[in-house]
Amino acid sequence: MKKFLFALVFIVLCSAPSYAENEELFLYIWSEYLPDEIVENFTQETGIKVHISNYDSNEAMLTKIKLAGQGYDLIVPSSDYVGLMRRENLLLPLDKSKLSNFTNLSSAFVDQPFDPDNTFSVPYMWGSTSIIVNTGTLGSAAIESIADLWKPEMDGRLILPNDMRDVFSVALKLLGYSVNETDPAHLEEAYQKLKILFPRVRAFDSDSPKQALLSDEVSVGVVWNGEAYIANTENPNIQYIYPPEGFSLWMDSLCIPKGAKNLDEAHAFLNYLLRPDVAAALSTEMGYSTPNAKAMDLIPEEIRTNPIVYPTEAEIQHGEFQDYLGEALKMYNDYWVKLKTN
Known part of the structure; x- marks a missing residue:
C-alpha cells in the first residue's frame, strides 16, 4: 500500500511545471519528519534540489533563525511558535496565488488564532503528545495515567522529549491545568513536579525516541504519536495511551522565514506538499495526522481508523491544542533551563 501511495505522486509528472536545473531550496525541519521519497519525487518533478537541515526542538529552530538571519527558505514551527515568530516579525507573508492546492486543507485547521x-x-x-508504554516489560496495568510516571519503579525507565512545551504540558495536565497555563503560581507547581521527575529520566530524545523503546533501553515515556505508531507496528506490546488527565494536541506548519532567498522554490514545494496524493503519502509513512481533507480518501483504512494516528472524537475531547504563551514564555524558558542544568 505504501508503494502504491508513493506511486500516486508520479502521476502528475508529465503535466508538472518546469524549473531551471540549478534552482534549489533550503529546508529546516524536525528530524525524521519528511520521507526521502517525497523529496526525491519533488526534485524529479521540478528539478529543484532540496537541502535539508534538522532540529529537535522549536527552541533550537528559533535560536538558529534569529542568529543566522538567512540561509533557510522554509521552516516547520509548531503553532505556538508560528504565533511567536509572526509577532516578532521573523516570517514572510505567503503568496497565495502560488498555492493553488491550499483549498485542499480542512477548514478545521486553517484561519487559526496563531x-x-x-x-x-x-x-x-x-x-x-502522550504516553507510550512497553506492556511486555511493565505489564498492561503499570501505566494508566500521567501520575503513574512518577512511580518510583519508573526510575531509569523513562524517556521524555527534549521539548519544553510538551514536558511542561505533562505536569500541567497532572495538576489539572491548561497546557497553555500562564499563571506564575501554577507554573511554579509544575516546575516542582518536574524537579522530582527529571532525576528519574533515562533520556531526553526528540529525534527518534522509538529506538530506545524498541531496544528495551526504556519502558515508558512521552512521545509524539508518529513515533508511537512506528514503534507499535514493530512491537505491538508498545502501546500508546491517552491518559484521563488529558494530553497535548499540536499542529506543525510550514513558514518562510525572513531572509529566505528562494521564494518561488519555497512556494513550489508548499504547493506540492498540499497535493492530496503527497499529503496521503506523508501521513501513511510518518504516522501523523494530515490536515488535508482531500487526502483522507487516499489513506489506507487501517491508518485512518488507527487511534494512534487519528484519535476518536471522544479521545480528542481530552486533548488540548498548544497556543501562544505571550510573556509567560520567559517563565517557561527560565524553569526549563533550571531543570536541564540542575
Missing part, C-alpha cells in the same frame, strides 16, 4: 487567514503559515501535520 495566524489569522494563514498569512504566514501552511498546515503540515497535526498530532498528539
Whole structure:
C-alpha cells in the first residue's frame, strides 16, 4: 500500500511545471519528519534540489533563525511558535496565488488564532503528545495515567522529549491545568513536579525516541504519536495511551522565514506538499495526522481508523491544542533551563 501511495505522486509528472536545473531550496525541519521519497519525487518533478537541515526542538529552530538571519527558505514551527515568530516579525507573508492546492486543507485547521487567514503559515501535520508504554516489560496495568510516571519503579525507565512545551504540558495536565497555563503560581507547581521527575529520566530524545523503546533501553515515556505508531507496528506490546488527565494536541506548519532567498522554490514545494496524493503519502509513512481533507480518501483504512494516528472524537475531547504563551514564555524558558542544568 505504501508503494502504491508513493506511486500516486508520479502521476502528475508529465503535466508538472518546469524549473531551471540549478534552482534549489533550503529546508529546516524536525528530524525524521519528511520521507526521502517525497523529496526525491519533488526534485524529479521540478528539478529543484532540496537541502535539508534538522532540529529537535522549536527552541533550537528559533535560536538558529534569529542568529543566522538567512540561509533557510522554509521552516516547520509548531503553532505556538508560528504565533511567536509572526509577532516578532521573523516570517514572510505567503503568496497565495502560488498555492493553488491550499483549498485542499480542512477548514478545521486553517484561519487559526496563531495566524489569522494563514498569512504566514501552511498546515503540515497535526498530532498528539502522550504516553507510550512497553506492556511486555511493565505489564498492561503499570501505566494508566500521567501520575503513574512518577512511580518510583519508573526510575531509569523513562524517556521524555527534549521539548519544553510538551514536558511542561505533562505536569500541567497532572495538576489539572491548561497546557497553555500562564499563571506564575501554577507554573511554579509544575516546575516542582518536574524537579522530582527529571532525576528519574533515562533520556531526553526528540529525534527518534522509538529506538530506545524498541531496544528495551526504556519502558515508558512521552512521545509524539508518529513515533508511537512506528514503534507499535514493530512491537505491538508498545502501546500508546491517552491518559484521563488529558494530553497535548499540536499542529506543525510550514513558514518562510525572513531572509529566505528562494521564494518561488519555497512556494513550489508548499504547493506540492498540499497535493492530496503527497499529503496521503506523508501521513501513511510518518504516522501523523494530515490536515488535508482531500487526502483522507487516499489513506489506507487501517491508518485512518488507527487511534494512534487519528484519535476518536471522544479521545480528542481530552486533548488540548498548544497556543501562544505571550510573556509567560520567559517563565517557561527560565524553569526549563533550571531543570536541564540542575
